[in-house]
C-alpha cells in the first residue's frame with residue numbers, strides 16, 4: 092500500500108523538492124480521465140500530468156499536434172472530477188502558446204478553470220515571455236525541454252537531444268532561463284544521462300526526467316506505457332503490468348461465455 096501523504100502536494104512543495112536537499116524523488120504520471128486519476132491518487136504519486144500525449148494514447152493520433160485547448164480542457168475536467176490529491180498539471184497544446192502572450196494566458200486560464208493547478212509548456216528561452224505572462228496572471232508553469240514531442244517535425248522524428256557539448260550547454264541555458272522566468276519545475280525528456288545530471292545539478296528548481304537518466308529530481312512515465320497498454324514502448328519505459336493482454340483475455344472470456352450461453356448465469360439475472 093502507498094504511504095499516506097502528510098500534506099497535499101502544492102506548487103511550492105514541488106518547487107522545493109530537490110533531491111540534493113534530501114527530498115525523495117518526485118513521482119509524476121499521466122492521467123487523462125477520472126478512473127486513471129483515481130488510480131494515480133491511490134498509488135500515492137505526487138503529480139498527475141494531463142498530458143497532450145492523450146493524442147497518441149487515447150485519441151488515436153500519431154503525434155501530439157492534433158489536440159486543442161478544448162480537448163485538453165475536456166480531459167483536465169475529467170481528471171479534476173476525481174478530486175485527486177496529487178498536483179494536477181495540464182499540458183498547453185501545440186499552437187496555444189506560440190503566438191501571443193495574451194492568447195497564452197487565456198488558453199492557460201481555460202485549463203485552470205477546467206481544474207488544473209498548473210500548466211506545462213514545451214520549449215526553452217524562446218518561451219520566457221509566455222512564462223512571465225503566465226506568472227503575472229498567477230498561473231504556475233512547468234517547463235519541458237529536450238525531446239519535446241510538439242517539435243517532432245522540426246526535430247525530424249523522436250530523437251534523443253543534446254548529444255553534443257554545445258547542444259547540452261544550450262539546453263542548460265534554456266532551463267536556467269525558464270527557471271529564472273518562474274517555472275517551478277522542468278521536465279527533461281530524451282537526453283543523455285550526463286545532461287540530465289548536469290542540468291539537475293545546475294538548477295534551483297526540480298527536474299523531472301523521462302528518458303533523462305537516474306539523477307533527475309523526479310521521474311515521469313505515461314500511464315498507458317507503464318501499464319502495458321501500448322504495443323511498443325521506448326527504451327526508457329519500464330512496463331509494470333501487461334494490461335492490454337489481461338484486458339484482451341477478459342473480453343475474450345466474456346465473448347466466449349456469451350457464445351456458449353454461460354453468461355449470464357442465474358445469479359446475474361433479476362428475478
Ligand code: KIV
Nearest residue numbers: 121142143144278311
Ligand atoms: O504529454 C506527456 O505525456 C508529456 C510527458 C511525456 C512528460 O509531456
